[in-house]
Amino acid sequence: MIDSSSLLKNYNLKVTPQRVAIVEELYKNGHMNVDELYEKLLKKFPSVSLATIYKNINAMLEKIFLNEVKIADSKPVFELIKEEHSHLVCSSCGKIKDIYIDDSSLRDSLKKKSNFEVDNINIIFSGTCEECS
Amino acid sequence: MIDSSSLLKNYNLKVTPQRVAIVEELYKNGHMNVDELYEKLLKKFPSVSLATIYKNINAMLEKIFLNEVKIADSKPVFELIKEEHSHLVCSSCGKIKDIYIDDSSLRDSLKKKSNFEVDNINIIFSGTCEECS
């Protein structure tokens, strides 16, 4: 499991049960959109409000321990920040998986073509996952 | 310039002045979000409505001659479909440029790690463009 309380404290966020639940759900499920998070939290806190979800997501995005992933043809999803990685998105089942791919060859070929200074490369593979094919 | 009328006809869309203007603006500017398109069209058609912009963007997306690009921290932008390419997004000036990068090494390294069947790879480089650095 993940030590949500320490994580929250490290980022100067008060430890509330709702926040702990958000972190734990994201840890368990990897990638979730706002509605999925809301549904999960409703089970634990029947009176939780969507506003709380939004406020917390935004707080966590600002503290940079959450990352927003924008995928074609679907709602943005959120994930806990971890090592830099890319995403596999299955167009059949919709599942998203992390994958660790070396991007140095990409950086090299960009360098040859342009003087753009890269901070960050965002790569999304779409296609069909092993289970669906 | 671009032959917007033929383009529209080829995709079975009636040629209207608003549509021609949308295609021409996208051709000129490369990438535009809904509001930018709306502002441009307002200059030519003071009574154009946002609904028309949305309806046409959606029609063009369906006919697959428009592409939606989702970028972190900004509104989605639209571009005319052309050869497959990647995007450079400057975090300083916000400008988006196309870049043609060979992705075969990415495909190879993915193949080694996973049985995911790739249809399509979406790559966004963020950083600082030549002019801004």
Add this chain to the structure above:
DNA sequence: CTGGGTGCAAAGTATTTGCATGAAC
């Protein structure tokens, strides 16, 4: 002429904000 596009207004969906109360520290 006919079908489909346009513009307007209204509805729908998504997200943010203000505020009173209550919990975390």
Add this chain to the structure above:
DNA sequence: GTTCATGCAAATACTTTGCACCCAG
């Protein structure tokens, strides 16, 4: 005790829809 999070309701932002009228083919 003070600060800040929560939940509610209202406000704002974004996008779609319905419909009467009009233009493209």
